[in-house]
Amino acid sequence: MPLDATALGNALNEPLTLHSTLCRRDAGAYQQAIQSGDDVVVACTQEKRLFAELGAATEGAVSPIRFVNIRETGGWSRDASQATPKIAALLAAARLPEPEPVSTVTYKSAGRLLIIGPMDQAERAADMVSDVLNVTIFTQGPGLTGASQERRYPVLGGTVTSLTGWLGAFELTWARDNPIDLDLCTRCNACLTVCPDGAIGLDYQVDMARWATLDRNVQQACVNACTVAGAIDFNRPVVTDAEPFDLVLDLRAEPAFAQHAPPQGYFRWDGVSLPTLLKLRDMVGEFDKPKFFDYKQSLCAHSRNEVVGCDACIRICSALAISSDKHRQRIEVNPNLCVGCGACTTACPTGALTYATPRASEQGLNFRTLLSTYTKAGGKDAVLLLHSQEAGRELVDKLGRAAQLKQAHGVPAHVIPAGLWHTASTGIDLWLSAIAFGATQVAVLTTHEEAPQYLDGLQAQMDIAQAILTGLGYAGTHLRLIRADTPAVLDAALQSVAAQRAATPRQPARFAVAKEKRSTLDMAIDHLIQQAPAPEALPEAIALPAGIPGAGSPFGTLNVNKDACTLCLSCVNACPASALGDNAERPQLRFVEKNCVQCGLCATTCPEDAITLVPRLLLTPERKASRVLNEVQPYQCIRCSKPFGTVKAIEAMLGKLSGHAMFQGAALERLKMCGDCRVVDLYTAQNESKITEL
Template sequence: MTQTLICDCNQTMPLEPKMLGRALAEDLPLHSSLCRREAPAFQRAVQSGDEVIVACTQERRLFNALADQTPDATSPIRFVNIRETGGWGRDARNAGPKIAALLAAAALPEPDPVATVGYASQGRLLIVGALDIAERAAALVADTLDVTILSQGQGVAGGAQERRWPVVAGRVETLTGWLGAFALTLVRDNPIDLDLCTRCNACVTACPEQAIGLDYQIDLAKCTSHRDCERACTVAGAIRFDRTPDRVAASYDLVLDLGAVPLIDWHAPPQGYFHLGEGLATAEALQTLLNLREMVGEFEKPKFFDYKQKLCAHSRNEQLGCNACVEVCSAHAISSDKARQRIVVNPNLCVGCGACTTVCPTGALGYSYPRAPDQGGKLRTLLSTYAHAGGRDAVLLLHSQEAGQTLVERLGRDAQLGKAQGVPAQVIPVALWHAASTGIDLWLGAIAFGASQVVVLSTGEEAPAYLAALKQQMDIAQTLLRGLGYTGSHFRLIEAATVAALDTALAGLSGTRQLRPAEAARFAVAAEKRNTLELVLDHLMEGAPALKTAEAPLTIALPTGSPWGAITVNKDSCTLCLACVSACPASALQDNQNAPQLRFIEKNCVQCGLCESTCPENAIALVPRLLATPERKQPVLLNEAKPWACIRCSKPFGTQKAIESMLGKLAGHAMFQGEALERLKMCSDCRVIDLYSARNEMKITDL
């Protein structure tokens, strides 16, 4: 059983407890000061043993502390924000159905735990940058971290005379890895060996070109080879112009890069790598240094993805097919392994954006934080409760749970202060780990569950490749709905980095109505993407306006990159070699064991292009589309040919076109003349028998 505690926050929210209670089938007393004078009501609830939902996130810490101080408090507690997301705003009086939906979703069971990825850091920090600023950074963290400085010049002031931390110098060849496992390869090609240098400054004084700074490395562009420095360093022997460059390798747990140009310039760099190109005088720099001090020990993060190789359409027979996940990943966590006919995902580099799962046409890559059935169940609960409470034209606002959620909450606070309109009553915010972690299956599923529109919020933290992928997937989904006759604009990407921009964008959603199925779907989102898409398509086609008036089978042309489609086969070129059948990862292309035929099931096709790239005759072309009829689930004949009969036993094998094509290509070859050419017209068994008989005849003739 669940107890839900609602509070109108000192009567600043126009809550309707009776309406909310009816929608949730629960008695909901209204509180106005639950975190203060009415706190005993919370204490009684957590002593009941029932799960407790507290409709306040601002005082989460206070409520948890209060529960710890309450005798016999055994109830699990969850928190949900109904204030900034709906209770505060110009449209708050109409936000009751949305608030009911948010409360219902908060009461859903917690998703099953996911696998985790572990990191271990001993605190070995590499600071890269000009020596003066690197030493200042080292001074701020060296009491908790084991610091090494990679000097990239002396900087403005030069390094300190005292050698407080190990300093290395050289040209960075490679820097790879992640938290606890960074590997640096450095080429030391400067005449001054910092391990031998005593910082006596004799070389600095002796150099007539001033080519040596207080980083104790020679600027070879200024040096004119007087060798005065080398003579001044005779005793220490740290300077030798004839020294052979050497390559050294070292490992670190953390990297702080203070260079103007980052050593790792990815949009989503590895965990444990931090770049501060603007120096140490910013708020970001202070927060980074504080974070670094805490990064010693063992850490875990969720394993955000599930990979099913049997569904993957990446490669077959050394041919590249779908490469969407590799191309979209800004964390460089996904690579191609054509030898094993698969992709490889490095869980240590994965940041959980989910863009790979969004663009994956087969569902081979699935998002697991949360998994699709859990996320789908949440969307269905939100939309069904919203409708049950009397809400109309629901809009789902999908946003990240960090920057996106912060922006939504700031909008609510500004609305309470009269500076903004706030989140409209029909807009239901849904927090995700990352804005790109849901795709066409859940978006279309939301429309089937009753949503009028699905809006994804980008706050500027997303990689350009992610935004391009979201726009492409939205284009596909929208084209599909319009082709089925559902008019309007059902999907939208909002790019807003400020409260004002978000307020304006959300205000523009009000009053718009999108045509959708008359009855909301009730199916559960499946674990596999293609299964969910089939359920969605069946529901959308069942009530599609375009199908009610269509006089012929409805074919909807879709944009390139669609996960649905057909293929065309040039029958004049196709020899029915069936290489495409063996290459197809989705069993969309099939042969016939009883006759030379090429058959196709359109429902299975994922438009990966493996058949197109595999075909030796270039006879296949992709056609992104949706055939909105039951026939898309049935095999259709694409090509057939007469079988070739073995000239020795008359058993059929291959096709006439394939054998004649092979004979034509090999007729002029020296290895295939006379009897050898004739054997190509035989089945495999007769070819062996004929060859064996010919050899025996030769032996008898020799005798």
């Protein structure tokens, strides 16, 4: 790799010494470094295992060690001679403090494995894992050859009614609806010998559809043949049973879990692939994973008064880990099912759900460090390429190797790869922050890992962010969704990205990304407004796309039909973001547009259907101020003249109740009084009635 130690040292504010074969000939330099106590960054990931072993064998090694790949991402490219600014940026980001630890979710597996499928395949799989796992088979037909004569594993039969749970906590429920009791069956094959038409298979279960077509005497032949064992009884009552398991291996054509991200501990097997069985063998013990999300109910726009508004997180979750609890006005996230994709936090308009590892503030610091170091080192037109830590990183590495072999161009010099746990974990707040920090483009690399709804959600967010940037006068395309599964496709996509240019702020931002999503959005948008190419020509408002299904645009206003609105203020009570309010002095509906998250609870709650959502970004100071959406004449009590409602609301009530038998004469007149006068009038009328009777 062409590395310039002087230029890199200047960008990092310290002198650098380069070691070309640190893992072999210069290993002593590495050992001295990890004995120094200073942070050590190893700019190679190929020999990560070797470095770890060498560190463990080095006496007095105390330095924290971090790894970063500058080879496939920069040094192995046709642009390698121009990649010094990018390499400096990658080295600077690698030196950032480790993210703060987060709480964990613990799984405990004792190795109880359930295999569901044809007997021959199930037994073959069981033979390869039974030395470390406690196997039970649920038969789903004999397969091509059926069960072996030797009964080596417990076998269950019948009809599966449900399979729920996760690693260490699966529960199988099934109906024992087959005439053959597999616990009593000795596999003597006597029933198969006398049964015509193959109604009993080599899984020792009866095909009831075939059996029903047989002559009555023939139907009893298998029962008579099984007299000694007594395993066959067509009159046995159906019993529902349940049993817990730690792991599930599913061999059926139709999986038990249809979602894109099945529960951890659930595996599918094609009957050939060995890696699946190797993973199963390692799934015994106690396992921890990060709790990937934080949830603040006070910010959640999901429901109010059992009316559902925003449900974007529920719709986008590929693991079915999020459910609605509208009675408690919240959502529920099952941490055991959560796979940490972060799509829910990206879709959440309020920041009620936030990504915890790394936090938005930590990810923002990483982006700012990458972009500021790149610029300081002389780099221009930075493109931030966000990719996943697994398939995405592997694809970038393959592209680098292809470039080294002269089979591809490689990662362009101004494209800076940044790894994420999952590509769906960042959204409009961090993307706009990256543009504010000086990136010309943010590209998100997606592979086969991403669920279809993730792609739709990411694209919807990109459409909103791009509409904001275009509306502010920033020319070009700043957000791109790259879909690739091969180095060739990725190479072509990156060359296309590299050929484009997009406008950036006149001065890069230096703000720190906040933990709160809306705060970060406000800072990013404020900076983009202040540093717009032509601030004097900014429009009053920018129209925005509809946004993510279930949530809509994160910004917007409300149109109120003043002829229909009675100012009942149901919408004020429903608003979770304090965007709507009333006036204690006058019948008014007031609105702060900056707070509105377009969740739709106000429109759904309104009994008059008088509210319409309008996605937009208002650029004037009015966005942060309280303004009146509707105001009506107060209705004054006919007895004391105190205002107690609105003219429109009281007149509407009178019109609806005037024909009712209970609201005639004086009763109807009392509806025109305030609460106090209504009680006094009713009490006076009752006393007058008693005096008249006397």
